[in-house]
Amino acid sequence: MELRDKILEVVVEVAELTDCELVSNFTDSTILLESGLDSLGFAILVARLEEELDYDPFVEMEDAVYPTTFAEFVSIYSQDK
Amino acid sequence: MQLINYVQKHESSTTLFSYQQKDFSVEDFLSEVKLVRCNFMSELKGKKICLKLKSAYDFIVMVTALDGLCSSILLLPYDLDVDSTEVLSLEHESFRIIDNLERPLLAKIGEADLSSKITFSAKTDWVLATSGTTGRPKLINHTLASLIRTCKLLKKSKSNQNTWGLVYQPQRFAGLQVLLQAMLAGNKLVIADGVFQNQVEALIHGEINCLSATPSMWRKLLINGKIKELDFVQITLGGEACDKTILSSLSKAFPNSRIFHIYASTEAGVGFSVKDKLLGFPKGWLETGIDGVKLEISTNNTLLIKPNMLPKGAEIAKRLDKNGFIDSGDVVSIFGERVIFQGRDSGAINVGGNKVHPEEVESILRELQEIRDVKVYGKTNPMVGQLVVADIVLERRTTNSDELKVLKKKIISSAKEKLELYKVPNFLTFVDEIIINSTGKVDRNND
Secondary structure, eight states, X not given: OOHHHHXXXXXXXXXXXXXXXXXXXXXXXXXXXXXXXXXXXXXXXXXXXXXXXXXXXXXXXXXXXXXOBHHHHHHHHHSOO | OOHHHHHHTSOTTSEEEEETTEEEEHHHHHHHHHHHHHHHHHHHTTOEEEEOOSSHHHHHHHHHHHBTTBSEEEEOOTTOOHHHHHHHHHHHTOSEEEOOOOHHHHTTXXXXXXXXXXXXXXXXXXXXXXXXXXXXXXEEEEEHHHHSHHHHHHHTSOOTTOEEXXXXXXXXXXXXXXXXXXXXXXXXXXXXXXXXXXXXXXXHHTTOOEEXXXXXXXXXXXXXXXXXXXXOSEEEEESSOOOXXXXXXXXXXXXXXXXXXXXXXXXXXXXXXXXXXXXXXXXXXXXXXXXXXXXXXXXTSEEEEEOSSOOBSHHHHHHBOTTSOEEEEEEEEEEXXXXXXXXXXXXXXXXXXXXXXXXXXXXXXXXXXXXXXXXXXXXXXXXXXXXXXXXXXXXXOOOOHHHHHHHHHHHHHHHHHHSOGGGSOSEEEEOSOOOXXXXXXBOOOOO
């Protein structure tokens, strides 16, 4: 499965888990803060992805990067480890 | 009165202990105790001694011999680490640490010496170490009198036919309660130590009908199932919060047995016991107290206890409030007419500032018939502090990933129905078993 689709799958799962309703037109350009996930949801999302991918880029990066859109979020995960 | 005097009251042929499938009568036991006294009399009289023996039987012989001979006995669990042993024995000012009972040495004493009456009248302190779940273990000064306060109450019941099992370490408070209860009543005590399978074998072989254990240990015994062939008259739970499922499973498996939930701690001694097979305790006890013990709820929702007899020493004095109450650190809530335990104040998981008691989540999950056992704990998370994780043992094991997916969904949605969202586990892991530690409790400190 493509990394983007894998991440999207986890986003949907986490939204379900936290009773958050994702915006209906969820795309690469969706702004994360407006996606419907709340802060607990994001915390779970990153922790879940760490389990699935064995990798937490937010811990490993040297300078803090705050992704705005879903595409930016995915690109952080697809950068070389 | 010394411990040896209580034992001397029983018929000499009465079986007092069963250890590693061997029975020891009152006579066998007393002769060993006297041997030890003869051996150590001159060296240890009036001294402070630390006991750290692996063999439970040797420990019992030793502690009976030293009560009345030494000024103070420090009881350390045999598996306590080297550093803590050193720190605690220094604090206790132990003259000697006895970690091995050398029997060949004992055998040298002649019959003549034995028959002479060996009596001492020292007042001996029994010093116990707390389990140290929140930092280094602390020393608590008990006396035999403070330890057997509730044993005497129980002794009045017709207990001649009772055979107790001992699955706790006798060096710790809970195990000591069982040990002293059996010794005072002259009941046979089946010492079941070692790995779990050996413990079960010993209990079955010893045909016990009374057992005190943690809810976690009872769960493990029920899952194993062999225990169901025993005919219990007394089931005691303690050390952890009970949940509905364990109480109902035990009543179903052993309908003729009394089921007590004992509320006790090394610090406060035995507080009270609940005998109506219901969760928590009656709300009325907050007004009236129970068995001379006064109860209150603190502003932090923790249970405050004022026992009628407290251990002495600085450690206890430090923990008392101005009205003489000791904070148990157990969080309680009132539901209808009952006061229900929610979990340890120090054990709460912090999810973005919200406190989650793992025990509460576990008890909700255990109500699902697909779940055999569960452990809930916190996983560190940089954004919200901690996330809730559940390790789950399924009633029917499966590795089919589709089936697991469906189960996960079912577990989560059922948790969501009964719990606030922040309490719902964010991660479910399926495991083969939930490990319990040497005190019989679930260790939630792993991340």
